Amino acid sequence: MKKVFILLLLPLFSWGQKSSNLESTIKLNYANSILIEDLKTHIHILASDSLEGRETGEQGQKKAAEYIVNCFKKAGIPPYKCKTYYQKFKVKTKGHLRQRIILKQKNIKGENVLGFIKGTDLKDEILIITAHYDHLGKKGSSIYNGADDNASGTSAILEIAEAFMKAKKDSIGPRRSILIMAVSGEEKGLLGSKYYTENPIYPLEKTIANLNVDMIGRVDKFHENNDYVYLIGSDRLSTELHNISEEVNRKYFNLELDYTFNDKDDPNRYYYRSDHYNFAKNNIPVIFYFNGVHEDYHKPTDTVEKIDFEKIQKITRLIFLTAWELANRNERPAINN
Numbered sequence: 162m163k164k165v166f167i168l169l170l171l172p173l174f175s176w177g178q179k180s181s182n183l184e185s186t187i188k189l190n191y192a193n194s195i196l197i198e199d200l201k202t203h204i205h206i207l208a209s210d211s212l213e214g215r216e217t218g219e220q221g222q223k224k225a226a227e228y229i230v231n232c233f234k235k236a237g238i239p240p241y242k243c244k245t246y247y248q249k250f251k252v253k254t255k256g257h258l259r260q261r262i263i264l265k266q267k268n269i270k271g272e273n274v275l276g277f278i279k280g281t282d283l284k285d286e287i288l289i290i291t292a293h294y295d296h297l298g299k300k301g302s303s304i305y306n307g308a309d310d311n312a313s314g315t316s317a318i319l320e321i322a323e324a325f326m327k328a329k330k331d332s333i334g335p336r337r338s339i340l341i342m343a344v345s346g347e348e349k350g351l352l353g354s355k356y357y358t359e360n361p362i363y364p365l366e367k368t369i370a371n372l373n374v375d376m377i378g379r380v381d382k383f384h385e386n387n388d389y390v391y392l393i394g395s396d397r398l399s400t401e402l403h404n405i406s407e408e409v410n411r412k413y414f415n416l417e418l419d420y421t422f423n424d425k426d427d428p429n430r431y432y433y434r435s436d437h438y439n440f441a442k443n444n445i446p447v448i449f450y451f452n453g454v455h456e457d458y459h460k461p462t463d464t465v466e467k468i469d470f471e472k473i474q475k476i477t478r479l480i481f482l483t484a485w486e487l488a489n490r491n492e493r494p495a496i497n498n
């Protein structure tokens with residue numbers, strides 16, 4: 162990543178249009194520090210055979226957690242409450258039905274990995290950005306690498322964390338605090354996010370929104386090019402959140418924001434199927450970023466060479482600038498009556 166701008170220029174500009182243009186330039190410079198080559202490095206490592214599909218409770222998941230911790234350390238992000246990056250949980254899974262496979266009840270030990278970027282004048286309010294880093298593990302000799310699901314989203318939040326931290330080091334850190342949380346236990350029933358919302362580190366009342374990233378590295382059969390992302394949930398609890406998200410996209414990216422799966426009658430029910438739902442359940446506004454399913458979904462063939470890194474870069478930058486807006490504006494997004 163390169164050095165981006167000179168803060169000393171700031172007083173030379175008068176308020177109004179010029180300062181807002183300058184603010185845009187500053188934000189965009191940090192967004193542009195999110196690069197394909199860094200995203201690639203993360204995904205190659207997370208989706209490698211040596212991590213054995215990152216099944217929650219298994220060795221591969223622990224290795225993935227260590228990798229995420231090292232990325233946080235390298236970016237200069239302290240652990241939450243200055244002690245540990247891990248929120249460990251132990252849960253008994255129910256013998257529930259998921260993807261037509263009945264899982265037997267067993268004890269699972271997992272951990273969420275949390276990096277905390279402390280805000281300035283509004284530091285008591287928290288924006289949470291999540292992606293699950295666990296996947297399905299291996300069956301026999303087949304490894305479920307989960308490059309799209311969800312090494313893609315994990316790589317995105319690592320780069321977002323790094324970009325915010327870079328701004329903070331340049332003394333323009335976020336006004337609100339940002340909690341970057343890599344979640345485990347997702348594939349076994351959203352367990353890590355459920356544990357967090359039942360045992361929150363920071364008060365849920367002060368949690369202003371959750372942006373959740375799950376599968377952003379592929380193009381589905383309903384789209385011809387990579388200029389789109391499905392958004393789910395953005396308007397359900399806060400129209401203001403939806404409007405902010407739309408405006409950031411219109412101003413800087415012009416991706417097609419596809420709301421097909423946001424329809425309340427959509428039979429796929431994706432709104433209930435990734436970690437954001439545990440926040441939404443607690444009346445916290447959410448946006449779920451998702452590229453849709455594809456022929457390799459939940460198969461050993463979800464591998465890194467099929468990933469569209471340009472797509473991940475675009476969506477990651479969109480999420481970063483949306484987060485920037487949420488973390489820095491005067492008011493938190495209002496909940497609908």
Ligand SMILES: [Zn+2]
Nearest residue numbers: 310311375376
């Ligand atoms: Zn997933």
